[in-house]
Amino acid sequence: MDNARFVDLLASGSRALGVTVPEDVGPRLQRLMAELLKWNAKVNLTAITAPEEVLEKHFLDSLAVLPEVTGAATLLDLGAGAGFPGLPLKLALPSLGVTLVDAVGKKVAFIKAAAASLGLQGVRGLHARAEGKPDTEGIPRAELLIARAFMDLPDWLALAPAYVAPGGRVVAMLGKAQTDDELKARAAERQLRVVSARAYRLPFSGAERQVAVFAKE
Ligand SMILES: C[S@@+](CC[C@H](N)C(=O)[O-])C[C@H]1O[C@@H](n2cnc3c(N)ncnc32)[C@H](O)[C@@H]1O
Incomplete structure (x- = not known):
């Protein structure tokens, strides 16, 4: 994909999603894509390899x-x-510490390697298995926990709160939208409350997604 097409698709896609992406992010995402595709040719990191699909x-x-x-x-x-x-x-x-x-x-x-190539400060990659025991796993607690395509919602809400710093929140990126009642029921099982839930569609394929945020009661 050439530079102009990448910039166009990023602009139209982010507009459709209703998010503001700073201009300098485009070239850095292009670099991230180049690194990802280069590595992926040797090491299996992702099944998504077509540039338009990586972008979306x-x-x-x-x-x-x-x-x-x-x-x-x-x-x-x-x-x-x-x-x-x-x-x-x-x-x-x-400024986000990730x-x-x-x-x-x-x-x-x-x-x-990608963080180093992009010159990112405040990014830490950690080879660890999350099992709900942050004190022994070396995984730090954070203000915001997030995962995409990691676990189904009940398992995620069972695991994630252990890693949340006091006052923090758990974000679930879901492929299949849940109703408000389902989200509330899943939250209640873990003494959590639903802070927000928002459905959206990916801008080019129209695939459905949902993002839900939970906090401790
Ligand atoms: C389907 S992939 C999703 C990757 C990424 N979040 C995304 O959306 O493209 C799930 C990832 O979770 C990792 N994983 C599975 N169980 C894990 C655990 N207990 N702790 C840490 N990582 C785990 C796998 O190695 C895999 O890379």
């Missing part, structure tokens, strides 16, 4: 949750895979 399904879907993440000081992305949503969010929110955790070493190696 990895980058724009990550940036779609900017409204839920903006304002937090620290973000912990559990099961981050090749760095989604944490890396695009860090590019758009330079820790990205994955159980697979090669994915964390990519996250570290």
Whole structure:
């Protein structure tokens, strides 16, 4: 994909999602895509390899949750895979401290290499298995917990609160939208409350997504 097309698609996609992506983020996302595709040719990081799809399904879907993440000081992305949503969010929110955790070493190696290549400060890639015991796993607590395509919602709400700093929140990026009643019921099972829930569609494929935010009661 040439530079002009990338910039056009990023602009039209972010407009459709209703998020503001600073101008300098475009070239850095292009660089991230180049790194991802280069690594992916040798190491299996993601099944999504067509540039338009990487832009929509990895980058724009990550940036779609900017409204839920903006304002937090620290973000912990559990099961981050090749760095989604944490890396695009860090590019758009330079002051955010981001820790990205994955159980697979090669994915964390990519996250570290990509962060170094982009000159990102305040990004930590951590090779660890999240099991709900932050004190022994070396995984730090954060103001905001986030995961995409990591666990189903009941398992995520069972695991995530252990990693939330006092007053923090848990963000769930869901492929399948849940009703308000379902979200409330899942939250209540874990003594959580639903702070917000928002459905959106990816701008080019129209795929449905939902982002829900939870806080401790
Ligand atoms: C389907 S991938 C999603 C990756 C990324 N969040 C995304 O949306 O592209 C799930 C990731 O979770 C990681 N994972 C699974 N169980 C884990 C655990 N207990 N702790 C940390 N990472 C885990 C896997 O290695 C994999 O990279």
